[in-house]
Amino acid sequence: xxxxxxxxxxxxxxxxxxxxxxxxxxxxxxxxxxxxxxxxxxxxxxxxxxxxxxxxxxxxxxxxxxxxxxxxxxxxxxxxxxxxxxxxxxxxxxxxxxxxxxxxxxxxxxx
Amino acid sequence: xxxxxxxxxxxxxxxxxxxxxxxxxxxxxxxxxxxxxxxxxxxxxxxxxxxxxxxxxxxxxxxxxxxxxxxxxxxxxxxxxxxxxxxxxxxxxxxxxxxxxxxxxxxxxxx
Numbered sequence: 001x002x003x004x005x006x007x008x009x010x011x012x013x014x015x016x017x018x019x020x021x022x023x024x025x026x027x028x029x030x031x032x033x034x035x036x037x038x039x040x041x042x043x044x045x046x047x048x049x050x051x052x053x054x055x056x057x058x059x060x061x062x063x064x065x066x067x068x069x070x071x072x073x074x075x076x077x078x079x080x081x082x083x084x085x086x087x088x089x090x091x092x093x094x095x096x097x098x099x100x101x102x103x104x105x106x107x108x109x110x111x
Numbered sequence: 112x113x114x115x116x117x118x119x120x121x122x123x124x125x126x127x128x129x130x131x132x133x134x135x136x137x138x139x140x141x142x143x144x145x146x147x148x149x150x151x152x153x154x155x156x157x158x159x160x161x162x163x164x165x166x167x168x169x170x171x172x173x174x175x176x177x178x179x180x181x182x183x184x185x186x187x188x189x190x191x192x193x194x195x196x197x198x199x200x201x202x203x204x205x206x207x208x209x210x211x212x213x214x215x216x217x218x219x220x221x222x
Contacts, residue, residue: 004154035212042198042212043155058209090154099145100210102154 002026004103006091012109013081021076021106023091029101031094032074033058034066036087037105043090049074081110115199120217123193129186131216133199136180141203144175145210146184148195155198155212158184189220 007022025032030051035043035058045058049068063085065077074093078085086109092100116134123129135144145160159166159173161182166173172185186193198215 042214045209088152099157105152105154
């Protein structure tokens with residue numbers, strides 16, 4: 001039982017490049033989330049998926065797209081990376097609105 | 112969701128109880144108090160939550176004042192591994208999937 005896994009762990013992009021961050025959970029949770037955490041800050045919600053087939057914007061959705069591929073997987077895409085998107089990205093899952101379980105994070109640097 | 116106020120940092124001697132305060136003076140009647148912690152740069156970890164009664168689990172105790180305007184997370188016998196940033200969050204438990212993380216309290220447990 002791995003919980004929530006994220007790939008890659010680290011990534012460096014040049015401005016304008018695109019990439020997809022992958023997230024998978026094996027707890028059969030309905031809800032999944034993407035957060036970003038900037039240095040010295042709390043987490044901010046980018047997008048969430050309350051259930052398979054649905055996605056909704058969080059606090060800071062601009063510059064990102066998401067796909068809920070199936071119940072297990074929720075991906076985050078940066079179409080044209082900008083230095084302001086340098087951050088640590090966390091994926092989480094939960095059973096409905098219960099407590100959330102977080103992955104280990106992806107550290108992204110955009111130069 | 113109501114806003115929370117936490118001290119930016121606290122120290123605690125190893126083996127002693129760590130008492131982490133949180134002010135949520137604008138909390139609504141249907142909002143729960145949640146606590147998470149983030150050890151180093153890992154993903155946040157759920158600790159405990161409550162509505163108005165005091166709660167205890169294997170990790171911690173949560174004491175909520177009678178007027179619900181503040182709460183205290185108690186780690187009964189702090190260890191060095193409890194050094195982390197602790198986040199107090201208030202949220203409605205039904206109808207929303209969103210957490211708003213503040214900047215939390217950085218707890219340092221001293222040997």
